[in-house]
Amino acid sequence: MKSSTLLLASCLALLVLPAMADDKDIDARAASIRQTACQTCHGPDGNSGDPKVPRLNGQLAPYIFSRLHSMRYPVREAPRAIHNMGSVAPELQTKVIAAIANYYAGQAPMADGHAHDGLARAGEKIYKNGAGPVPACQGCHGVQGQGSDKAPRLAGQHGEYLVMTMQAFAMGIRVSEPMNRHVWQMPAEQMKAVAAYLAGSHD
Ligand code: HEC
Ligand code: HEC
Incomplete structure (x- = not known):
């Protein structure tokens, strides 16, 4: 050299x-x-x-x-x-x-744990199609709940955390546009259903 x-x-x-x-x-x-x-x-x-x-x-x-x-x-x-x-x-x-x-x-996410009992099936419908004024979640959170460049992953998350978080958004104690706008009209039953679908067998 x-x-x-x-x-x-x-x-x-x-x-x-x-x-x-x-x-x-x-x-x-x-x-x-x-x-x-x-x-x-x-x-x-x-x-x-x-x-x-x-x-x-x-x-x-x-x-x-x-x-x-x-x-x-x-x-x-x-x-x-x-x-x-x-x-x-x-x-x-x-x-x-x-x-x-x-x-x-970089850690492996939970394997697809979507549940398919009655409550979870109702949740899947809301997740994929929305319900009245509540928009379809998949538009931002991904078809499988895997997340996208618009919104975080939800699939495999604890159901209890998901419900508590939706309530926090609905009451405006966790501030996020667009989530405050999307969930404030969601009855508790719908929150539980979507959470059951997303948490699936991992809860
Ligand atoms: C227009 C896009 C959009 C739609 C539609 C949408 N979300 Fe979200 N969601 C977001 C964004 C963006 C965040 C991240 C907010 C933040 O950074 O605090 C979020 C965050 C969340 C969180 C918190 C996740 C965590 O780990 O704390 C939950 C739960 C959630 N959304 C559930 C839902 C459900 C259920 C629906 C359908 C009823 C839905 N979202 C529809 C954009 C969306
Ligand atoms: C004392 C317990 C505790 C400790 C220590 C802690 N966390 Fe948390 N963390 C929580 C709880 C409870 C929540 C849910 C908060 C809520 O309801 O929004 C949370 C939420 C989060 C979230 C948001 C997840 C989501 O889905 O939106 C991230 C990211 C996070 N923690 C990362 C960390 C990191 C990184 C550390 C270490 C620097 C840490 N946490 C230390 C209890 C803890």
């Missing part, structure tokens, strides 16, 4: 290596926060065993990121979210939030 090439290579190394070390540092910090904080409630790999705590495995990374980010300015968040996550999430750096979001998004 000519000495000028060698010089160029070492200059490049000086530029690139600190960036790589920095990324490793972020990943290590993200892993340690997951294992010491997040895991105690959300379970290993984000597959929470508590029906009030949402599953994060296979959730879309941009949605995880945006929800963690909104904990810093929690005017949009339900008191329950602030109560549980308010002490951990606001402390996190943006890069750490992104690494955590990528980790959970």
Whole structure:
């Protein structure tokens, strides 16, 4: 190698290596926060065993990121979210939030667990076709509830969390356009039906 090439290579190394070390540092910090904080409630790999705590495995990374980010300015968040996550999430750096979001998004989601009993069948109809003023959920959340670039994954989520969340939207204690608009006219029975369909056999 000519000495000028060698010089160029070492200059490049000086530029690139600190960036790589920095990324490793972020990943290590993200892993340690997951294992010491997040895991105690959300379970290993984000597959929470508590029906009030949402599953994060296979959730879309941009949605995880945006929800963690909104904990810093929690005017949009339900008191329950602030109560549980308010002490951990606001402390996190943006890069750490992104690494955590990528980790959970990369974990296998629950296998298709759509249930097909009476209640779940009623829920499937609402999910696919809507009901009166309530629009079809699949338009944003995906045909299978797998999520899309418009809205998060819902399939395989805990039914109890889904119902509580729809109620929080309906009462405006969790602020989200369009969800506040969509669910405020939904009777409790319809919320339960959609949740039964989405949670399926995993609840
Ligand atoms: C003390 C228990 C607890 C801890 C610790 C905790 N969470 Fe949560 N988390 C919850 C609960 C409960 C909710 C549901 C809040 C609600 O009702 O909106 C939640 C919601 C979330 C959501 C929104 C999920 C969704 O489907 O909208 C994300 C993302 C999340 N947590 C990530 C994390 C991460 C990352 C950490 C670690 C930095 C963490 N949580 C630590 C209890 C906890
Ligand atoms: C026009 C698009 C749109 C339609 C239609 C829609 N949603 Fe949503 N939904 C969203 C968006 C966007 C979010 C994320 C809100 C946020 O970031 O807080 C969301 C969030 C949710 C959440 C919270 C997920 C979580 O993990 O906390 C639930 C539950 C939900 N929607 C259920 C439904 C149901 C049930 C229907 C059908 C009755 C429906 N949505 C129809 C766009 C939509």
